[in-house]
Amino acid sequence: MNISLQYCHITVNDVDEALGFYRDALGLEVRNDVASGDHRWVTLGSPAQPGLEIVISEPHAGRSQADGDALQELLTKGVLPMVVFRTDDLDSTFEKVRASGAEVLQEPIDQPWGPRDCAFRDPSGNLVRINQAPAA
Numbered sequence: 620m621n622i623s624l625q626y627c628h629i630t631v632n633d634v635d636e637a638l639g640f641y642r643d644a645l646g647l648e649v650r651n652d653v654a655s656g657d658h659r660w661v662t663l664g665s666p667a668q669p670g671l672e673i674v675i676s677e678p679h680a681g682r683s684q685a686d687g688d689a690l691q692e693l694l695t696k697g698v699l700p701m702v703v704f705r706t707d708d709l710d711s712t713f714e715k716v717r718a719s720g721a722e723v724l725q726e727p728i729d730q731p732w733g734p735r736d737c738a739f740r741d742p743s744g745n746l747v748r749i750n751q752a753p754a755a
Contacts, residue, residue: 626662628674629702630694631743634661637675640741644719645704645712647673655681673702694743701746709751713737716749729753 631637638661641647647663650672658680662672678694679687693699706712709727716739717723724738724746736750 624671626672626674627702628676629741629745630678630690630699631675631741631745632677632694633742634659634675634677636742637661640716640719640721641673641675644716644721646715694745697740697744697746699745701748703748703750705750705752707751709735709737709749712749 629637629641638649641663642649647665649661650664651660651662653660658677660674660676660680662674664672677687678690682690713727721742722740724740725736727735727737729735730750733753734750735753736748738746738748741747
């Protein structure tokens with residue numbers, strides 16, 4: 620038996636604004652853009668991981684009003700789970716994302732547990748960390 624991750628969801632306030640971060644700043648490619656009523660989902664991915672897609676959508680997309688409201692509250696508080704990306708050139712990636720205007724939470728540093736990493740907030744306030752494996 621073989622099992623692998625196919626989709627990871629990130630809730631955002633505005634899909635178009637989020638595309639400026641995930642597509643333009645991080646360099647992910649848009650794989651699908653699906654409209655459904657007043658909402659839409661966009662999937663993005665990296666050529667390095669063709670079988671994995673990140674789905675960005677608004678809190679009320681595909682959810683009941685009550686569930687969407689609850690998710691919106693968590694998003695507004697900034698307490699949704701973080702997402703962690705890996706790069707082979709942290710310093711260049713950091714500069715590209717910073718140049719996009721993203722909120723910097725942590726400049727690149729060497730962590731005592733191994734990786735070198737940095738942190739940003741996406742336009743909706745989600746915590747996004749980017750790390751690079753330690754040199755061998």
